[in-house]
Amino acid sequence: MSSKTKIVVLHMKEIIYTAVFAVLAIVLILLLVFMFLPKSKGAGIDEEKYVPGVYTSTVTLNNTALEVEVSVDESHINSVRFSNLDETVTTMFPLIQPAIEDIAEQVYDKQSLDDIQYSEDNPYTSQLIVNAIDEALKKAAVTK
Incomplete structure (x- = not known):
């Protein structure tokens, strides 16, 4: 047993x-x-949209070239600023610094260029800045 x-x-x-x-x-x-x-597009909250780095675009005001500098990581816009803004340009265009600060804050909050509100004081300058930011973001975009 x-x-x-x-x-x-x-x-x-x-x-x-x-x-x-x-x-x-x-x-x-x-x-x-x-x-x-392969990961599906809706699976991740933060998808890769950009190649990380600092990208520039040029805005010409009164024969003066200003560079708009956009810093991005994989999925976020980190900062937007002028890289070569000097006193002569701010003297000739006093509303350009407040315009870039306002637009940069909106872009940083929304993380896109959709529905950017232009100030009533300088809508054309704001449009130039937004176009320059858009051009820099196109350089940063991930190509698939």
Whole structure:
């Protein structure tokens, strides 16, 4: 009688080992499938939109070239500023600094150029700045 018990115990160990290895194999297969499947566009909250870096675009005002500098990471616009704004330009165009600050704040909050509100004082200057930012963002966009 004791020999039958030993045979059953040995068979039970084999069944348990087989079940454990089968479960591990299934987990491994699922892990590999989820790792190597392409990610769907709606799966991630932050998709890659930009190649990280600093991109520039030029705005010409009264024969003076101003560079709009846009800093981005993979999915966010980090900053927008003029890189070579000097005193002569701010003297000739006193509303340009407040315009870039206002637009930069809106772009940073919305993370896009959609529905940017132009100030009533300088709508044309604001439009030039937005066009320059758009041009820099097109340079930064991920090509698929």
